[in-house]
Structures are given as C-alpha cells and as structure tokens.
Amino acid sequence: MAKQPGKDNFTRNLVIAVVVGVLLIMLVPTLLSRQTDSSASIPANVSADRGYGVVFNGELTGVPVVDIYEDFQCPVCAQFTQLNGPYIESLIAEKKATVVYHTLSFLGPESVNAANAAACSADEGKFLDFHRLLMMNQKQENSGAWDNTFLASLGQTAGITSQKFSSCVNKGEYVGWVSNVAAAGAKANVNSTPTVFV
Template sequence: MVNSRMSTSGQARPPKKDRREEARETARLMRAEQAKRDTRRRLFLRGGIGIGLLAVVAIVALVIVNTVNAPAAAGPANMASDGILLGSEGTAVSAATSAALTADADPIATDQTALTDTANIVLYLDYLCPICGNFETTNGKQITDWVTAGNATVEIHPISILDRLSSGTKYATRAANAAACVADYDPNNFLAFNTAMFADQPTENSSGRTNAELASLAQEAGVTSSDVASCITDQTYAGWVDASTQRALAGPIPNSDIENVKGTPTVLVNGVSYNGSFTDAAAFEAFVTAQMTAAPGE
C-alpha cells in the first residue's frame, strides 16, 4: 500500500498545508516578476527615464573585445568600444566620453548591465548602404526621440564594407572616417551628423560626397569644431575604420546573440538581433518594446 504522502516516484510529498503555502509563494513570485515587467514597459513608453550618462563614462571600460590581425591604428576619442554611445537625462542627447585608443590597444565593450531601465540599441552601419538608409529613414526619428527622452541609448558603429561600390573614391571609408572625426571633436552632435549622413544619401556605384562636402555636412549638423574639417580631409582615422571593420566582421560581437557582423545594417536591442523589416517602424517599435518587457534570459 502506497503511503498517502508519497508520490508514485517514492519521493515524500509535503503536507497539504505546506503545499498551499508553497503555491501561494510561487504565485507571489510570479506576480512580482510580472510587476517588474510591467514597470519596465511603462517606463519605456512614458518617457523621461534618464540614464545618468555621466555614470556611463565609467562603464565603457570593463569587457575586453577580442581582436583580429587588423592593421594597428589609433582610434578616435569617445569610441573605445569601436562605437559611440549616446544617451540623455531626458533633455539633450550627449555622448559617453572615453579616451582615444592607442594603435596597439584592444577595444573595450560597453557594460550594459548598468543600463537596465533603457532599451540599448546598437547599430552597425555603412553610410553607403541603401538598406541602412531605409532603416534610418524609417526609424531614425523614433530612435532619436527615445534617446532624447532617456528611454533608450544608441551605440553607433560606423564601418566600411562597400568601398568597392563608390567608383574608386572609397566613400564608405571616408564617410566612416568623417563620423569618427565628429565623435572625436564634437561627440554630442554625432547623432545629428549621423542623421544628416543618410539624408539625400549617395547611391551605390556613385562617387559619394567629397571630403569638402562631408565637412560642410558636419557643420550643417551643428558641429562647430574647426578640427573636424582637417580630420576629414587628412583621413585621420581611415586606418582605424579598416581595423574596426575587420573586428566587426571577424567577431565576436559583445553584448549580443550574434557571433559577427555579416552585413549592414546589423541592429541589436538589449543584445538581441533584429531580423524584422527595416522599413516598418511599427514592427521595430514592437520588437524594442518586447525586449524591454522580456525577463532576463528570455
């Protein structure tokens, strides 16, 4: 005869009172977790969280990115991760600052664990890539609004994979170099410059913008540093663009569920790659919201 307090597997079952208490505790924990998810979703949708970007400065210094045999090249300031991290306290967009990497230094990945109340969007972009242009046209204002309100951070990695489609002018590299120059000398205007780069975007198999036009575009986007124009003309960071592009293509990509960049745009939200339409703003917004409300590990 089987004891009424033994399961068919022979393991002792708790008394009925204990089972009720266990069920209540389980239900309480489930309600608490759901409440946390609801809070994250409300915070994301209502605006004005604020990420304390000054504190993020210290964050960009923890996780080392493995390197490949790319040419040694010094990088721009404020791009220690090979990208520039932008956020807001709820009013104006600003950049997390970091020292320039020396030619033999490894890039340093952003530690996103301190950014738990924001959607952390990471973009790998080529300024000649038409699909990147489509993504920016569709989602750029939405992302800028999220970042400005303090609901999101965006980390932009300008890379160069389409030089072969610029009639010999290496526009993809020159454009990424221009972005690095802005990041170095006027980082708080980087997002505005990034937006301007995709407005009236040059087409593939064209020569793209000249260096003078890139410098003029930076000025129109609000960049005031006189050093940016000479940095663009001198192609100061062209070697770094090549090296950072090779790192992105070789991987690993930190804070993500992908091994390496296989094309542009590559879009990540809280470490999860976006594989939906690049021309559907509602689909991207739904994806971002889903990542904000997902429990860790989901």
C-alpha cells in the same frame, strides 16, 4: 586493367592540397580583417569594449542596449534611418536605452570617408546630426560624390564650424578606427547592413 594505387593516392593528395589551399586563400584575409589596431585614434564617445561603436547613454544600467551596424552608402540603411531614426534618437534623448552605432565600411572607400567624417563629428558632439544628414544625402555608391569637400560642407550644415573638423576629415584622422569597427563587426559575425541587436 587494374588501377595503379600510387596514381590514385597522388590524385587524392593533389585534390586535398588544392582544397586546403583554396580554404587558406579564403580564410586568411577574413582572419586578418578581424584584428584591431590598438594604436588607432579613437573619437569621442567610442568604446573598444563595445565593438568600437559610438556610444550614447553608456553610463545607464538596467536599460536595453541597441547595437546598430550600418554603412553610410547602404540604401537599406538610409531607409532604416528614415523609418526608425526619430524613435532611436528619442530613446537616446529620454535615456531609455544605450545605443551604439557601428559605422561599417563594406561598400568601399567612400564608406570609409563617410565613417571617418562621422567620427570627426562625434568629437564635435554632433554625431547624430551628421549621421542623419549622411543618410538623408546618400549618393550612388562610390560615385565620387562623398569626397572630403562634400563631407566638410555637410558638417557645416550640421552646425559644425570648427577648423578642427575640416582638418580631421581631410587628414582621415579616424581611418584606423574605421578599420577597427570593421574588425569588431567581423568578430560579431555581422556580414550585412543594417544589422540591429537588442
């Protein structure tokens, strides 16, 4: 018995339509996540031109640029900071490199909370201290431990005593910026942490 040409065409077209539909479902969120919000509040020392990262020694020329992409809940990021943090901080202090920290939020809402609080610490000139404390005090992913009360107390440990910091943390002042960092990371094809470019 011969195959019916109309039925073969229908099946082929149906398969193509399903494949295209699945691809669209997968690609649309990715494309939307690559959009930045130009109206988002931006913390101190951040450059939109540098992927919305927190920049140290951005004024230097002729030195290496180190871009560090990390998530504060990422265990390997904590290990990376433990092993390399002192060296990276010495590069900053000795003005031997421009260092850009990109605080991503792959691992969930507590990553967003921590990145927002880190941005608040940048306004206080305490980003490196706060960054170090976040990595040293890492908790189980999304366990509820990194709430605003804990993050504000960590700020006090870092020497941040201003009401402005606590207010910034509690209001989520830089959540839009955190989204911009994620979008810029996606544009840079960063899909895991830590990722370092020199």
